[in-house]
Amino acid sequence: MAILILGLVVFLGVHSVRIVADGWRSATIARIGVGAWKGAYSVLSLAGFVLIVWGYGLARHDPVPLWTPPVAMRHVASLLTLASFVMLAAAYVPRNGIKAALGHPMLLGVKLWAFAHLLANGTLADVVLFGAFLGWAVLDFRAARQRDRVAGAPRGGGTLAGTGAAVVVGVGAWAAFAFWLHAAWIGVAPFAR
The missing domain is CATH 1.10.287 (Helix Hairpins)
Structure with a gap:
């Protein structure tokens, strides 16, 4: 640890x-x-x-088990991580409405990713890892929003094409990770349990 x-x-x-x-x-x-x-x-x-x-x-x-999450939390976590991947993509795809609306979609995506993993996992290592990332993302999002207010930074607008591209890229990355890469890299197949 x-x-x-x-x-x-x-x-x-x-x-x-x-x-x-x-x-x-x-x-x-x-x-x-x-x-x-x-x-x-x-x-x-x-x-x-x-x-x-x-x-x-x-x-x-x-592992040091703290609790046993209900099976339903895996499904909730899958939906939350899907949204987090879309937000992550929105941080990089130009001219999308998600970034225009949220301002810092990557940090919000990290929050969702960490929260989802806290719901679906119940060991001490999970709480330490995902809890740390959740706490950091909350603090960083707050600091980023304060910097935006001080700078008077405009968010800009998004286009339908940019927003659609962010969604397609995010969903595609999520599907690749959920159905293949998570098992290959992490050793856990999210939908196989």
């Missing part, structure tokens, strides 16, 4: 700099340059991610 927690501290810590020290971040980028900042950010993020994957894998070998 210690490796999982260390990975979360490193990964989410790096991703929390704008939440807790935006001024320091800006000053550091000005001092060392954008390229050096992005390089250090990427290396630390990757190290944290590797520690999370390794630590969660180790924790799954000796």
Whole structure:
């Protein structure tokens, strides 16, 4: 469990700099340059991610059950993760109405993804992993919305084509992950249990 927690501290810590020290971040980028900042950010993020994957894998070998979720929660989790994949796609597909309406769809997608996994899983490692991501996404979304208000950032509009593309890409990515990649990468087939 210690490796999982260390990975979360490193990964989410790096991703929390704008939440807790935006001024320091800006000053550091000005001092060392954008390229050096992005390089250090990427290396630390990757190290944290590797520690999370390794630590969660180790924790799954000796699980500490906290509760047994009802089978229905798997179905609820599937629907929530479908929505989270659409939101993730909306963060990158240009000119879509989902991003225009939500402002920060990736963070909302992470919230849904984490919440869905908390509903469907009941071990200590699950609570630590998905609870940490849920808490981080809530704080980061709040901070991002505050930055938007201060900057007076307009969200822009979306087009039907952009919105449709975000939905198609999100649903396609969700289907690939739910029916194939989740089992291949995580070792759990969501619809096979």
